[in-house]
Amino acid sequence: MVELKTATEIDAMKRVGRVVADALAAARAHAGIGVSLLDLDAVAAKVIADAGAAPVFLDYHPNWAPFPFPGVICASVNDAVVHGIPSDYRLRDGDLVSIDCGAKLDGWCGDAAISFVVGTAASADEALVAATDEALRRGIAAAQPGNRLGDVGAAIGDYARDQGYGLLADHGGHGIGRVMHESPDVPNEARAGRGMRLRPGLVLAIEPMLIADGSDDYRHGADGWTLQTITGARAAHSEHSVAITDDGPVVLTAQH
Known part of the structure; x- marks a missing residue:
């Protein structure tokens, strides 16, 4: 069932969206050579707690996962695309890091992700991150009232393929609201003009996940959670929670 939000409810989602944005910004600012992923998790956890919000990833247990997720953020490094568990791994010069974060405040959820390189960045990694951010920007721009889900995908x-990148198979965005994952599914690849029509009040988490070498396939890491590229290629992930309004798409997880 697809739930349409009122203007008042969208304002409430903006408040939790700012918490998520602040947590991501704090984790990124803290990241550096020698910093552990657990350190980044603690930084994000403090921002969320200080805002009176709750983490929504912590203890999340989908039916395919071997155990509940043990972190506040997902921290995925290099060939890990998404769902990386924060660990005592210490970041190295040139690591490509993707951080996904979700929080809940006053009954509403926010979800966003960023990717960046620690220390000295290879040009290929910079291009991958920039392309992932651009794919997200284009997906958001297509989320106009009256358009369809296929237009977003x-x-x-189309942009990712034109740039020579792969798209993580079987994964995309989702509706978001009172729970982190709501209907509808939001594809990262689709035919324009197809799918559900976008109506004001719909809130979507739009999240391209691009793979550097053009491949799409993945494998589960040894922890049962982390999704890694089959080829060892690097990946990047960018995400915003976005409300469809009469005036166009509004990003709810932007930092102010």
Whole structure:
């Protein structure tokens, strides 16, 4: 069932969206050579707690996972695309890091992700991160009232393929609201003009996940959670929670 939010509810989602944005910004600012992923998790956890919000990833247990997720953030490094568990791994010069974060405040959820390189960045990694951010920007721009879900997927997928990147198979965005994952599913590759029509009040988490070498396939890491590229290629992940309004898409997880 697809739930449409009122203007008042969207304002409430903006408040939790700012908490998520602040947590991501704090984790990114803290990241550096020699800093552990657990350190980044603690930084994000403090921002969320100080805002009176709650982490929504912590103890999340989908039916495919071997155990509840043990972190506040997902921290995925290099060939890890998404769902990386924060660990005592210490960041090294040139690591490509993707951080996904979700929080809940006053009954509403926010979800966003960023990717960046620690220390000296290889040009290929800089291009991958920039392309992932651009794919997200294009997906958001396509989320206009009256358009269809396929227009969002086409905007993301067509751009990513044109740039020579792969798209993580079987994964995309989702509706978001009172729970982190709501209907509908939001594809990262689709045919324009197809799918559900976008209506004001719909809130979507749009999240391209690009793979550097053009491959799409993945494997589960030894922890049962982390999704890694089959080829060892690097990946990047960018995400915002976005409300469809009469005036166009509004990003709810932007930092102010």
